[in-house]
Amino acid sequence: MKNQQNHSTELNGKTALVTGGTKGIGKAIADRLAEAGAQVIVTARNHPGDANLDHYFIAADLTQPEDVTKMAEEIDEKFGTVDILIDNIGGLTTPGGGYSTLTDEHWENELQLNLLAAIRLDRTLLPKMVDQQSGVIIHISSVAGKQPLWNLNMAYAVSKAALNSYSKTLATELASKGVRVLTVSPGATKTPPMVKVIEDFATASGLSFEEGQTQLMNQVGGIPMGRMAEPEEVASLVHFLVSPAAAYLTGTNYAIDGGSLPVVV
Incomplete structure (x- = not known):
């Protein structure tokens, strides 16, 4: 889905760093922030090999x-x-099946990837934001942090729940220092990793891809809007949250899930 809005210049003069910014949700966010005028840096473990990569790239694990x-x-x-x-x-890098399938290494890897990497990077870049009394940090979490599935994403969900808690406490600490901290929690989003999750689940359950997708969506109560999100739709929310229009927002976790969370949050 292409962005149909006119390009804005509200982020002119701003430098944005998007980790995991070469594909999926990260790429959509990087592209949207650049369209709004930001100078965008993206990181990934490896260069995507695309000669047309539009943003400054840094290889980093x-x-x-x-x-x-x-x-x-x-x-x-x-x-x-x-x-x-x-x-x-x-x-999500760990196997499904519940607690008995998860080793210490599984737990440690999931916490490193989904929690400690963000903490480490925030700690490194925050001092300059605090010095200039301005900045915005967005943590991309997941609805799994609020609605875990024991047979599919136990360690991942726990790591995202921890990220949610960290993000909230960091927002409280930094609110008086001019730095805003927010969380965005996508639900099922049409990205290659999500397709792989569905494929793995379907294979493990002896189902076709379509059956696996239906059963997986049913486990979270279905999606009232009847479809997965497009990465560009998540990017639209992030764009708003980092813009001057959201200047009074901090400490909040925004679910973008087509209405799938069956609770009041």
Whole structure:
């Protein structure tokens, strides 16, 4: 789905860093912020190999402290500061099946990827935001942090719930220092990783892809809007939250799930 809105210039003069910004939701966010006038930096473990990559790229594995340090040094040298930080790195890497299938290594890897990478990067880049009394941090979480599925995403859901709690406490600490911190929790979104989750679930359950998708969506109560989100729709929400129009918003977790969460949040 292409963005049909006119390009704006409200982020002119701002530098944005989007982790995991070469594909899926991260790429959609990077593209949207650039359309709004921001200078965008993206990171991933490996260059996507696309000669037409539109944003400044830094190769970094953010689960490794030394890579975070090197990335921060490069940003400092070439850009000076980051005004907008989108902590988008993350993913479901552990097997389903419940507690008995998860080893210490599974838990540690999931926490590194979905929680500690964001904490590490925030800690590195926040001092300059605090010094300039301005900045926005968006943590990309998941509705799984509020509605975990024991047989599918136990460790992932726990790591995202921890990210939600961290984001809220950080927002409270920084509110008086001019830095806003928010969380965006997508539901089922049409990205390659989501397709793989459905494929793996369907295979493990002896189902076709279509049957697996239906059963998986039914486990979370279905999607009232009847479809998965497009990455660009998540990017639209993030764009709003980092814009001047959202200047009074901080500490809130925004679910973008087509109405699938069956609770009042």
